[in-house]
Amino acid sequence: MDKQDAPNKPISFFKKLGPGLITGASDDDPSGIATYSQAGAQFGLATLWTSLLTFPLMAAIQGMCARIGLVTCEGLTVTLKKNYPRPVLYIMLLFSFPAITLNIGADIQGMGAVCHMVFPAIPVSVFCVGITAVMMYVIIRFSYKKIAMILKWLCMSLLLYIVVPFMIKQNWGDIAKHTFIPTIQYNKDFFSIIVAILGTTISPYLFFWQTTMEAEDQAHNGKGIVVDKRVLSEMKTDVNTGMLFSNIVMFFIILTAGSVLFPAGMREIDTVDQAAKALEPLAGKLTYLIFATGVLGTGLLAIPVLAGSQSYMLAETLGWKAGLDKKFSQAKPFYVSIIFSLLVGLSLDFLGVSPIKALLYTAIAYGLTAPVLIAMIMHIGNNKKIMKEYTNSKLSNILGGLTLLLMTAAAVAMIWFLF
Template sequence: MGERATEASEQQRPASNGAIRRFLRTLGPGFIAGASDDDPSGIGTYSQAGAQFGFGIGWTMLVTYPLMSAIQQICARIGRTTGHGIAGNLCRHYPAWLLYLVVALLFTANTINIGADLSAMADALKLLIGGPSTLYVVAFGSICAFASVYIDYDRYVAVLKWLTLSLFSYVAALFAVNIPWGEAVASLFVPKIIWSAEFFTTVVAIFGTTISPYLFFWQASQEAEDERVNHSNHPLVDAPKEAPAELKRIRADTLIGMAFSTVIALAIIVTTAATLNRAGVTNIESSAQAAEALRPIAGNFAFAVFALGIVGTGLLAVPVLAGAAAYAVGEAFKWPVGLARKPKHAKAFYSALVMACVLGMGILFTPINPIKALYWSAVINGVVAVPVMAVMMLMTAKERVMGRFTISGWLRWLGWAATAAMAASVIGMVLTWFG
């Protein structure tokens, strides 16, 4: 009897291990995009939102989840359907001025974002162990650039997936503090809107850090990259039989990735609302400042895991930011692009990637305040996202771009809803500035 039970358990174990492996293989560009969405800039934005507006700002995350899920699915389908990223399709089907405008806006926003993230990572490490912030900025930027250029593609993607585990530090911080769960949950379903410049700027920053242009370019280009690397896959416009399985995978990958991103963002908002906001600390300008402010209120454990999370998620987000910028520039100029290529076969592409990291590091040596850049990079992303999203929605309706796989139905409605919501929040912010 015991032998049969042992045999049965041994048969079940490989089956369960196989299911886990299949699930992990499903997690690809969408999951990495969702995790990198909670970069140090995003952490700073969510911390400021929770500290300034308390639980009442949490409803924005329920609004952004379906919108970001839809727009990221659309991006992924552009890459997998056409075999090219967003800039690659703009280059082939749209005027040059539009292509260069979009790429220039993206590269500028990403460079500022990289600089802000590196600064936040350095400040967080300084809080933990002391030392010079400048040295940490250069070290983190160099590590991210070196890893992107010289680590084998499969290993590089695996490293990015493992780095997503660092985000669970914010879940740990959530359970390390006293949360009035009834109030926190109720605030998710009862929107609280304040007509003020601060509120609408924060909303734009939240939208800009959850629905962010660099994620659009990254996921689309990574889908095209994966299709090039896997020789059994082809662009869906050329191999429509592959579509059912691939579109199902993209949907699962993106929904899981964006759900992961939303849970972590909510954990940060709720943690800072329950601690900083309740203690009257309402002006948080950076993620590192939020970690430091948590120490006397929530204790050393909450402080440490919050700070460690900033470093971990920065190591994930900076390569994605630099990679997205390099893909956009490379596709715009029709260079050989792709992290799977050897450096000697894609010198211009990797040069653009390294340049984005170097310029990001260089922000530390300019008059630009890196703490203010951290928050405003999210606002800039929100503003830049509007024209990029509009162009994407128009692109995915054209058969000459998408073939028989044009975007329609509920996904198209949600994509336009995301574009409209982003535009409305930007307009609201501008009106309050002059109101």
């Protein structure tokens, strides 16, 4: 009996995972892949250790967001609106909306460029339009349950990046050294890439998405406002698994670029398609195709999360009916805002906006809002009036405080480097 059940355990475990896995995996979007590839190409294995740093920090903040969603059964925007001055919320939205839209645009452009690289006869713009149309159809046509299932399976595309380094001869002793012993180079370029990695992994839109999805998951599963140790334990497992998965993938992307592109003298990777293209002559066509396929999978996963988080934020602020489980006719403003954000993101390609510039502006906006949002999330997490007996643990507060300090330092460093 036990032997028969054993093969089903991984499947059963995967089925229990939900918002945490999707949130973590969506963090490794095409723009994130470009950042990690640049880190590896520019500094070799020197930034591998950052994955050990970002995992507990991500897990702590996303765990707080998930608990807020479970306990309040409301999105983060609603909680902010109810308990904090309105100007604070509006400032967050003012910075978040352009950043998310630029992020969507950069991801669509990245996916289009990778498709064009594989099928050069078809222009990038045609692929961008097709990708956007597919995104709209899936989000409008399918229910929350169906979309969640699709997103969960798309998470598996990230496993491709774990395979790639094993297709190349590696010095695992050197890899272990750079993973567990931090390497710090005291120059502007190195600190810039560290700031970029922090901004890419700890992104404000994920805070909103995680909170809303936990609340929506509760409502969808009929759990209502019942929160107990079992529900919290399942949430922690889901979030920790998602963040661990995200950071493992980040580690292997840096490793791939650091062990292939850096030794070959390729120091500049501006776009994700450049990273994929550079691998072909150095590591073989199969490696290049696997890397490119992963970009498409992560883009299809991340764009609905980006567009969805922005629309939830807007709907919760303005009091619209919202929910991916609702039909278009039941929540028209919500779905129209999703369509609008996708079209604006798509238009960046036709307006000639460079994806690199889009990512730079995104990083600036995320960098400025992240410390403020983290401080507010920690305040909510320790507010007994809101969280009742489910306030933050001492460990959560320590990790949250460390995240706040690092993200504040990253924001100051980013402004310093820019000006």
